[in-house]
Amino acid sequence: MSRRLTFEVFRYNPEDPDAVPHTDTFEIDETPYMSLYIALNRLREEQDPGLQFDFACRSAICGSCGMMVNGRPALACRTLTAELPDTIKLYPLPVFRLIGDLSVDTGTWFRQMAERTEAWVHQRLAFDPEAQEARMSDETSQKIYESDRCIECGCCVASCGVANINSDFLGAAGLNRMARFMLDPRDDRDNSDWFEVIATDEGVFGCIGMMACEDMCPKELPLLEVHAYLRRRMLATGLSKQDAD
Numbered sequence: 144m145s146r147r148l149t150f151e152v153f154r155y156n157p158e159d160p161d162a163v164p165h166t167d168t169f170e171i172d173e174t175p176y177m178s179l180y181i182a183l184n185r186l187r188e189e190q191d192p193g194l195q196f197d198f199a200c201r202s203a204i205c206g207s208c209g210m211m212v213n214g215r216p217a218l219a220c221r222t223l224t225a226e227l228p229d230t231i232k233l234y235p236l237p238v239f240r241l242i243g244d245l246s247v248d249t250g251t252w253f254r255q256m257a258e259r260t261e262a263w264v265h266q267r268l269a270f271d272p273e274a275q276e277a278r279m280s281d282e283t284s285q286k287i288y289e290s291d292r293c294i295e296c297g298c299c300v301a302s303c304g305v306a307n308i309n310s311d312f313l314g315a316a317g318l319n320r321m322a323r324f325m326l327d328p329r330d331d332r333d334n335s336d337w338f339e340v341i342a343t344d345e346g347v348f349g350c351i352g353m354m355a356c357e358d359m360c361p362k363e364l365p366l367l368e369v370h371a372y373l374r375r376r377m378l379a380t381g382l383s384k385q386d387a388d
């Protein structure tokens with residue numbers, strides 16, 4: 144016999160001056176292999192066409208469907224209701240600007256992070272249309288690929304105690320992005336350049352080691368390993384700067 148699921152869903156439209164944040168309760172019958180994405184679509188189709196939430200790929204690739212599920216950040220498309228109790232509480236991810244109900248604006252946060260950290264390959268050479276393609280070892284490309292698996296869903300940022308109280312903190316996603324370019328041999332920035340960007344309280348030294356980012360990452364990225372790599376490199380740069388002074 145299928146379970147009857149109860150959904151308590153956060154509702155609020157920040158554009159409506161009369162709106163008051165509250166939760167609405169819905170009930171539906173669980174079906175085999177039901178994901179939260181399927182459940183939310185059914186709620187919207189059958190009970191409340193105004194319910195706002197995001198999705199695009201439905202397969203843990205686009206990073207759109209992050210939300211708080213019974214207090215933990217998760218992707219709705221990848222979370223099966225079978226893994227959850229009869230009552231499921233859904234809230235929007237904190238840290239990001241609320242668009243409405245369960246929909247948040249992660250795009251602006253990630254764009255601002257990328258602009259602040261100049262998250263693109265920097266080359267000091269003038270553009271040469273005849274240049275040969277730069278080669279790199281398999282080992283290096285694998286490391287870069289590992290960092291590039293981030294889908295920018297925001298689950299690590301939402302779970303981070305520091306990011307929740309310091310809106311300037313780069314968070315695990317931002318630091319992972321930096322590590323990606325530090326590993327890239329095509330990027331000409333040196334340790335001093337990186338030091339200016341991430342050896343701060345808003346960067347790698349702002350982390351207080353709660354480790355929720357790695358626990359909550361739906362792509363299981365090795366965020367603590369990335370963090371340790373950045374800290375080691377920035378610490379060594381800081382010490383060599385001190386010696387030089």
Ligand code: FES
Nearest residue numbers: 201205206208220
């Ligand atoms: S819908 Fe794309 S990650 Fe969930």
